[in-house]
Amino acid sequence: xQYISILIAAIFAHNIALRYFLGWCPLVSQSKKLSSAWGMxxxxxxxxTITSAVNWxxxxxxxxxxxxxYLQYIAFIIVIASTVQVLEMVIERFFPSxxxxxxxxxxxxxxxxxxxxxxxxxxxxxxTLLTGIVYALGxxxxxxxxxxxxxxxxxxxxxxxxxxPLQGPGITMLIAGIMAFAFLGFSGMVGIx
Amino acid sequence: MNKTKDLFMAxxxxxxxxxxxxxxxxxxxxxxxxxxxxxxxxxxxxxxLTASSFVVSLIGDTVPRRVRIPVFMLVIATFVTLVxxxxxAFFMPLSQALGAYVGLIITNxxxxxxxxxxxxxxxxxxxxxxxAGVATGFAFALIAMSVVRELLGFGTLFGIQVMxxxxxxxxxxxxxxxxxxxLGLLIWVQRAISPVEEE
Numbered sequence: 001x002q003y004i005s006i007l008i009a010a011i012f013a014h015n016i017a018l019r020y021f022l023g024w025c026p027l028v029s030q031s032k033k034l035s036s037a038w039g040m041x042x043x044x045x046x047x048x049t050i051t052s053a054v055n056w057x058x059x060x061x062x063x064x065x066x067x068x069x070y071l072q073y074i075a076f077i078i079v080i081a082s083t084v085q086v087l088e089m090v091i092e093r094f095f096p097s098x099x100x101x102x103x104x105x106x107x108x109x110x111x112x113x114x115x116x117x118x119x120x121x122x123x124x125x126x127x128t129l130l131t132g133i134v135y136a137l138g139x140x141x142x143x144x145x146x147x148x149x150x151x152x153x154x155x156x157x158x159x160x161x162x163x164x165p166l167q168g169p170g171i172t173m174l175i176a177g178i179m180a181f182a183f184l185g186f187s188g189m190v191g192i193x
Numbered sequence: 194m195n196k197t198k199d200l201f202m203a204x205x206x207x208x209x210x211x212x213x214x215x216x217x218x219x220x221x222x223x224x225x226x227x228x229x230x231x232x233x234x235x236x237x238x239x240x241x242l243t244a245s246s247f248v249v250s251l252i253g254d255t256v257p258r259r260v261r262i263p264v265f266m267l268v269i270a271t272f273v274t275l276v277x278x279x280x281x282a283f284f285m286p287l288s289q290a291l292g293a294y295v296g297l298i299i300t301n302x303x304x305x306x307x308x309x310x311x312x313x314x315x316x317x318x319x320x321x322x323x324x325a326g327v328a329t330g331f332a333f334a335l336i337a338m339s340v341v342r343e344l345l346g347f348g349t350l351f352g353i354q355v356m357x358x359x360x361x362x363x364x365x366x367x368x369x370x371x372x373x374x375x376l377g378l379l380i381w382v383q384r385a386i387s388p389v390e391e392e
Contacts, residue, residue, distance in 0.1 A: 019369050024218035025302045070278060073296050074270040081263040110262055113219040113300040120293040165384035166377075169215045173377030180370035 003134045005190050010138025012186040016114050017146035018179055020121075023114030027147050027176075028169055030105070037151035041144025043105045045137065047087065048115050051080050052136035055119040056129045076119050084110050114143055150175065197322050204326025210303045211334035211376075212383040217303040221334060222372040224294050228351050231339030233287050235332025237280070237295065239325070241272045242304050246312040246324035253313030265308045266299065273298045303331060334379075341375050342366050 016022045023044065030040045055076050063069050088106045092099045109115060118139050122132040153175050162171050210216045220238075224230045245268045256264050277295050280288040288295065298304070307327055312320040343349055346366035348356035365371050 021219050021222035021369065021372065022297070024222065025216055028215045028218065070274060073274050073277070073299055074267065077266045077270045077299055078263070081266055085263070107262065110266065111300050111302045111305050113297045116300045117219075117293060117297055120296050124293055163381070165388060166381045170377050170380040170384065173373050173380060177370045177373030177377060180368075180373055181365070184368065184370065 003131065006131055006134050007138040007141075009190045010135050011142040011145060012183065013190050015142040015146060015183050015186075016118065016139040017143050018176070018183045020117065022117040023112050023143055026105075026108055026112055027150065028172055030108075031147050031151040031154055031172065034148070034151045034155055036105075037147045038144075039101055040105045040108075041140075041147050043109055044112060044114065044143050045140030047080070047084060047106075047109050048118050048136045048140040048143075049133060050087070051076075051083050051115055052119055052122055052132050053129070054079050054083065056122065056127075056132050059123055060129075072120075072123065073116075076116055080115055080119075081110050114139070146179070149179065200319065200322045201326035201329070204323060204328075205330040205333065207387065208327075209330040209334060209383065210306075210327055211331060212380050213389075214303075214306070216306055217301045217331055218376075219297060220294055220301055221331075221338060222369075222376060224291055225335055225338035225372065225375075226342050226346060226367040227290070228336065228339045228343050229287065230290055231335040232332075233280075233284070234291065234294070234298075235328075235335045237276045238298060238301065238304070238331055239328040241269060241276060241298055242307065242328040242331075243321055243324040244272050245269050245304060246307060246320040247317055249308045249312040250315060250317045250320035256313075261309070261313070262305070265305060265313075269304055269308075270299050303327060337379060338372070338375055341379075342371055346371060 010016070014020070017024070017027060026040055026044075030036050058075055058079060059069075059072060063071060063075060084106055091106075118136050122135060127135060150172065154172065157171065157175075166174075204210070208214060211218070211221050217238075220234060224234050245265075248268050249265060252264075273296065276298070277288075280291070280295060307324055311323050315323070340350065344355065345363045348354060348360040348362050363371070366375070
């Protein structure tokens with residue numbers, strides 16, 4: 001039961017993009033088209049779940065026993081960068097068709113702060129391994145919900161008459177603000193410890 | 194000398210990392226509800242960006258292409274760890290206020306972007322100037338955002354009451370939506386003052 005509530009909370013009430021502002025560089029640059037928004041969303045969810053599953057044991061079995069917690073940033077970033085690199089090679093080798101659609105998004109993910117952010121939050125909030133993985137999965141889905149809805153709105157926006165200096169990133173931020181108001185409404189639904 | 198000034202000013206205004214290139218948004222949105230946080234983050238990023246630019250401009254040619262990004266990330270992570278330890282030692286309350294976002298400087302795309310596109314191919318001096326300009330531009334954006342948000346959201350600046358007792362704080366300004374709305378409006382203002390040509 002608690003896993004379900006963590007999952008729901010991570011998707012809606014504690015949405016990583018709209019509540020914690022993580023992963024906004026790709027959210028702005030990749031939300032112009034719905035298809036690339038989907039690709040990015042899937043890639044982020046995948047990498048986020050894998051890296052949290054690796055980072056948890058790295059932190060608790062490698063860093064903590066030796067008192068090396070201050071090296072967490074460096075350790076996590078190595079895990080993330082190498083996971084992305086390995087994943088890219090695996091997909092390129094075994095799923096060439098998937099690589100052509102998703103491959104371009106993978107290198108971008110190394111610098112997606114949402115990935116590192118989820119690992120850091122997981123440590124900060126003292127999750128167990130399983131809770132951490134569920135939280136990462138939920139955050140990935142929540143991030144995808146945010147980018148896909150943003151892309152859908154932006155595709156419609158092409159037909160509206162937006163003032164010139166506000167076009168592009170400016171109006172995207174205003175839309176995100178309104179979406180964030182909407183997501184605030186979920187906060188009463190379910191909490192996160 | 195002129196080139197130095199141009200490089201610096203480009204980072205500060207015409208190519209401002211936040212308002213123009215839409216980079217480093219996570220930090221910009223997340224920690225700008227108080228001016229003190231904005232200033233701290235601005236200084237921290239300034240240090241990390243200039244230091245890692247300098248290092249990368251020295252080692253840029255020797256790093257094989259395929260492992261560039263991981264190597265650059267390691268350089269950045271090292272300096273961020275220094276900042277994190279420094280803040281914990283001397284500015285504990287600020288360190289707690291910024292929380293996980295100090296660590297997220299590592300994945301701040303401004304830094305990796307400058308390293309990748311500029312420092313790895315330019316001389317150490319130019320890299321330093323470029324980094325200083327971009328970092329100042331970032332700090333400028335952070336401070337502009339946090340002044341608006343703290344003033345409207347708390348009625349204070351640096352924690353000092355400015356708006357008078359009758360002021361009703363706009364709570365939404367310090368919550369998530371306010372960050373997006375203020376950033377959207379500031380982008381509008383910046384682009385209205387110096388329009389974007391190609392878009």
